[in-house]
Amino acid sequence: MPVLPWSTIDTVLLDMDGTLLDLHYDNRFWLQHLPQRYAELHGVSRAMAELELRPLFEQHAGTLNWYCLDFWSRELRLPIRELKLEIADLIALKPDADTFLAAIRKAGKRVVMITNAHRDSLSLKLERVELAPYFERLISSHDYGYPKESPQFWDALQADIGFEPARSLFIDDTLAILRSARQFGVGHLLAVRQPDSRAEPRDTQEFTAVEDYRELLEGL
Template sequence: MPSLPWRDIDTVLLDMDGTLLDLHYDNHFWMEHLPRRYAELHGVSLGLAEAELGALFRDNAGQLQWYCLDFWSQELKLPVRELKLETAHLIALRPDADTFLAAIRQAGKRVILITNAHRDSLSLKLERIELAPYFERLISSHDYGFAKEAPQFWDALQADIGFDPARSLFIDDTLPILRSAGRFGVAHLLAVREPDSRKGPKDTEEFAAVDGYRELLEGL
């Protein structure tokens, strides 16, 4: 990965799940734990639960409701917030993410969290991982009513925090979101090579990717 032009970067925008936190928690919850609990609580087979949830996931992927615990609680008739607590021991920071956060704050960069996570999910993770002190703001896309995939999110973010896209770095593990940021004009974009520690590296296509956070600090 080429070293970052830190002299040209004032604002660092960071995703949470899969970027600063290991995506294993979320993948395990949505793809394994939730189908199992859905089957138990609704009295259906695991196979049927997986089929029903899979169809709903495909229909809602990339839209704001996909990230909304209220939506899923109503749709599935399950207490999704409470179920998420059952696997909360899996919430984990990615290696050296805290070192990176401390260094960029120390260097005087403006550091802002932008996540599609519902506020309840954000709170759950912040209770277990001390991320908040590193950030000027913690922004959920639910605050604006648009997921990060949508151009309206970036318009709302600009109106809210007044950042210069040409002098900003954005790191996210979701390629459609990075493309949305690029269309808005964010100049420095990085994907994440291995958002889920249990699944191995992924193809980040046109984007350079973070393999380890310490390597980003060169030249800071």
């Protein structure tokens, strides 16, 4: 992990799920809990539930619908918010993420959350993990109508908060989103090696990976 050139970074943009929060909660919900509850509530087998859900997930992956609880509630005829509450005890902060947030705020950096999470999902998580005080703004891509994978998201973010891309650091666990940020001109990009603490580490390809938030504080 190279030392970040903190003197050239004014703004820190941070993803939430998989970056600051353990992705285990989201993976458990979408891959296990939702198919099980879909099967129970629609009176089908678990195998049939997965056969019905998989093409829908594949069709909408990377779009704003993928992250929208209202969309999935309508599409699946299920109370998604209530179902997410059923395993909310799994929502957890990644190790030392709060130490990192406190240090960059103390150092005078502008800290902004940018998440694809729906506002209801964001609220659910902020009720269980105290993140809001560390941030100047908490921005959901649903506020703009475009996911972070889209160039239009970055245009909207620029118009909204007026940051300087070349003097910004962005950390995310999704490579397609990091590539979109790079295309926009964000100068410092880091991927997350292990978004889900109970899954295998990922290949972050061309991006330097975060494995320990304390390491990022060197030279701050």
